[in-house]
Amino acid sequence: MFFPFFRRPHAEATWKALGRILSWTADVLFPHRCAACGAPSGEGPDPAWCPACFKNLPFIAPPLCPVCGRPYVPTEAMPDHRCSECLLDRFRFDAARSATIYQGGVRRGILQLKFGGKLHWAPALGKLAALHDETRRILDRGKVIVPVPMHLRRVRRRGFNQAALLARFAGRCCSRPVEVNALVRARVTKPQTRLSRAERLRNVRGAFAVVRPEVVAGKSVVLMDDVFTTGTTLSECADALKKAGADWVGAVTVARVILGPGTPVGKEDPS
Numbered sequence: 001m002f003f004p005f006f007r008r009p010h011a012e013a014t015w016k017a018l019g020r021i022l023s024w025t026a027d028v029l030f031p032h033r034c035a036a037c038g039a040p041s042g043e044g045p046d047p048a049w050c051p052a053c054f055k056n057l058p059f060i061a062p063p064l065c066p067v068c069g070r071p072y073v074p075t076e077a078m079p080d081h082r083c084s085e086c087l088l089d090r091f092r093f094d095a096a097r098s099a100t101i102y103q104g105g106v107r108r109g110i111l112q113l114k115f116g117g118k119l120h121w122a123p124a125l126g127k128l129a130a131l132h133d134e135t136r137r138i139l140d141r142g143k144v145i146v147p148v149p150m151h152l153r154r155v156r157r158r159g160f161n162q163a164a165l166l167a168r169f170a171g172r173c174c175s176r177p178v179e180v181n182a183l184v185r186a187r188v189t190k191p192q193t194r195l196s197r198a199e200r201l202r203n204v205r206g207a208f209a210v211v212r213p214e215v216v217a218g219k220s221v222v223l224m225d226d227v228f229t230t231g232t233t234l235s236e237c238a239d240a241l242k243k244a245g246a247d248w249v250g251a252v253t254v255a256r257v258i259l260g261p262g263t264p265v266g267k268e269d270p271s
């Protein structure tokens with residue numbers, strides 16, 4: 001009303017052009033820096049990473065479990081095959097994939113994002129899920145992305161839910177809406193860090209509730225989180241989504257902890 005110019009049809013195009021000019025200027029004055037090493041990121045596949053750091057990212061590739069995405073050591077001619085847990089139908093999600101192994105720069109980034117409040121890691125990590133083929137296929141199959149929720153009390157303490165931030169950047173890359181308020185953590189759960197698999201399952205069982213079923217009912221839904229460790233949290237979230245009518249539930253994480261035989265769960269997996 002007070003600024004009639006901005007309401008004209010051509011005003012939107014003008015704003016877009018102005019935005020592009022500002023963006024070019026910012027790129028020249030403040031070139032993108034690699035989130036991991038701080039070097040100018042140059043012309044890599046993602047301006048959040050320099051080409052050298054991007055090349056060293058431990059992306060997960062087949063052979064893997066077609067259900068939970070657990071990677072196997074590549075040996076000659078080994079096809080994808082179900083892991084022991086998926087043969088027992090342990091998980092409630094239909095398919096899960098992680099972009100990289102939880103190590104090196106990715107692990108450091110996730111820890112700095114969650115516990116150091118280094119928010120510059122959010123685009124660098126979130127976009128990896130959209131850039132990597134395995135995780136992108138899951139994202140593309142979903143109609144909506146739902147981040148794994150944190151309890152409100154913990155969100156207030158931390159100031160943000162890292163899963164929601166990662167989902168925003170992944171969703172932006174693949175043009176999928178992100179619904180942050182559809183699924184909630186209905187009760188406070190203990191951090192999973194020092195819990196065994198069985199304890200983790202007890203800890204999160206029934207902890208999640210869908211409060212906006214209309215957002216997920218009859219749809220393919222993709223859950224998003226930072227790290228896949230035992231898959232218990234994602235499985236419980238998937239259970240809540242399916243009970244609310246979701247047709248298909250995929251799960252995408254930026255990283256996956258590789259648990260070898262006899263590896264104690266929770267040695268390096270803060271949540």
Ligand SMILES: [Zn+2]
Pocket residue numbers: 034035036037038039049050051052053054
């Ligand atoms: Zn770098």
Ligand SMILES: [Zn+2]
Pocket residue numbers: 065066067068069070082083084085086087
């Ligand atoms: Zn599996």
